[in-house]
Amino acid sequence: MTKIYQRQTKKISESIEYQEGWLRKLYQTKWGKKLLPLVTANIFSTVWTWKDYTPFSQKKITEFLETYQLDLTQYEKESYRTFAEFFIRKKKKYVVASAKKVLAVAEGKLLILPIQKNSEFSIKNQHYRLAELVEDAQLAQQFEGGTLCIYRLAVEDYHRYLNCETGIILKERTIRGRLHTIREIAQQQVKVFKENKRSYCVIESEVGPVLQMEIGALLVGKIHNFVADACIRGEEKGYFQLGGSTILVAYPKGAICIDADIQTYSQQGIETQVRIGEGIGVKND
DSSP: OOEEEETTTTEEEEOOOTTHHHHHHHHHSHHHHHHHHHHTSHHHHHHHTGGGGSGGGHHHHHHHHHHHTOOGGGBSOSOOSSHHHHHTOOBSOOOOOOTTEEEOOSSEEEEEEEOOGGGEEEETTEEEEHHHHHTOHHHHHTTTTOEEEEEEEOTTSOOEEEOSSOEEEEEEEEEOOBOOOOSHHHHTTSOHHHHBOEEEEEEEETTEEEEEEEEOBTTBOEEEEOOOSEEOTTSEEEEEESSOEEEEEEEOTTSEEEOHHHHHHHHTTOEEEEOTTOEEEEEOO
């Protein structure tokens, strides 16, 4: 199981891996690897999840609530017609950290990485260049020496997310790709961030240019970003539909300082469970 630092209790826990068995067969057996091109195609996610959009999926909601001990009173609705509708449930409220703080844009498992020379970074023994992800070498250079925040949204997490900063949107782009799972089992073997479908924007903010990217994953074929010419920090930016997903936020060199506890565990390769809207660091003057 994956180890997670629970920031609220200051304890390490092990996550419950949803449908772990068949994912291991898919990524760790010969026949599974042969099926990967089919399973990670966008059409597979569409076909596989069709039942989740029908009333027949209501039983799945009950099982999900029991497994993950979710409290529906925190959300605007307490009953849902389908599992797909339940999955994009909306909170009644959330607290947004002060403007001097670095904002957690999502509820999820957070890992902090330095962006090294030539916009390089490493995760789960995979070596990446930010230029590969954005398909723009000139843009990636602006973040050399900066900080990369990786939010992994497990299936039980809240799948709506916020704008990281306030500012004009300088660039937007959607890149077609496959839909690998973003769990460690896949990341150890496949450059999932480079191969998966993704959408990003560059925001001209008070700390300089900031990159926010949403990455689709297995059974998450849809990234819903609201149409806008500008972003307002802490306002809802969009949501993912079904499954687990990832959000990357890149800050330029010297712009921010992440809190010590998150940094310490990230250096050990341990993710930190964070709440949407909470402060995870401070902005440098």
